[in-house]
Amino acid sequence: MVQYAHPEVLVDTHWVAEHLHDGKVRIIDAHINPEAYDAGHIPGAVFWNGFTTILQPDYRVNFDKGAVEALLSQFGIANDTTIIVYSDHPAVAPWVLWYVKVFGHNDVRVVNGGRKKWLADGYPLTSELPVIAATSYTATDPDPHLRALQEQVRAALGQRDRVLVDVRTPEEYRGERFMLEPAKGAERAGHIPGAVHLYYESALNADGTFRSADELSALYGNRGITADREAITYCAIGIRSAHTWFVLQYLLGYRQVRSYDGSWNEWGRLPDTPVEI
DSSP: OOOOGGGGGGOOHHHHHHTTTOTTEEEOOOSHHHHHHOBOOTTTEEOOOOHHHHTHHHHHHHOOHHHHHHHHTTTTTTTTTTTEEEEESSTTHHHHHHHHHHHHHHEEETTHHHHHHHTTTTOBOOOOOOOOOOOOOOOOOOOOGOOOOOOHHHTTTTTTTEEEOSSSSSHHHHHHHSOOOTTTTTOOOOOOOTTTOOGGGGGGGGTTOOHHHHHHHHHHHHHOTTTTTTEEEEEESSHHHHHHEEEEEEEEIOOOOOOOOOOHHHHHHOOOOOOOO
C-alpha cells in the first residue's frame, strides 16, 4: 500500500490523547455551532466557530493579517505551536488547516476522523473550559499560491493542463439546489463550464477517516484529476473546497493545487461569469 505523501498532517486519536497536556500543542475544536462544544469537547480544546472566526458576514474569507494575528494570539497560539484541529463536520478541520497555512503557520495537523472517531475510540469529552494564556503571534502575508482568484479560474477554462473540481453535492452541481438559498435573482444555479464533479466526502471512509492513498489516487485519477494538471477546487463558500485541496495537496502530494475560496458564492453572483447546467 502506498503511503500518504505527507502523513505528518494527520494525527490519530491515540496521538491526541497522549498530547493533551503538551504545552506546545493547541487543540482547536472547529465546530460550526457552539452548543456542540459546550456539550462536550476534547479536554483542553479551544472553540472556533468557523463561520464567525474565518468568514465575514458575506461568507467571504477574512484575509486581514492583523485579525488573524489577534485571533491566534487570543487562543494562546505561538508561531512554534503545533495546532491540532478537529470537528464534527468532515470538511471544517482541513479548511482551518488551509486558512492558517495561508498565513504561514508551519505545523498544523488534522485529527483523522474528527470528533466522531474520538468518541468511537472510547475517549472522553469534557465541558470544562481551558484557561489560556495569550501570546503575541506574527503572521505572514497571505500566500497567493494556496488560493485561486476568480480571474485565475476564468483563465483555467478550457485549458487541458488544468482541471476545475466541483466538490459540492450532485444537486448543487446540476443546479437543482443551493447550499445557502439566495434572494431571488441574486445567484445563478449550475456549475463552472467544464468542471469535473467529485463530491468531497468521496474521499472518506464510513467512520470519517480518509481513504487509503491507493484508493484516493484511483478515485481522483479516474476523473482526470491527476498530478500533472493544475487543480482548482471549489464549492459554495470554500469550506468543502479546502477539504479536497487538503487531500490533493497533502495526502496525494500534488504540487499544483489551489482552493477557489470565493467559490459559487462569488462565481454564481457575478453577471458575466459563464455557467453550465
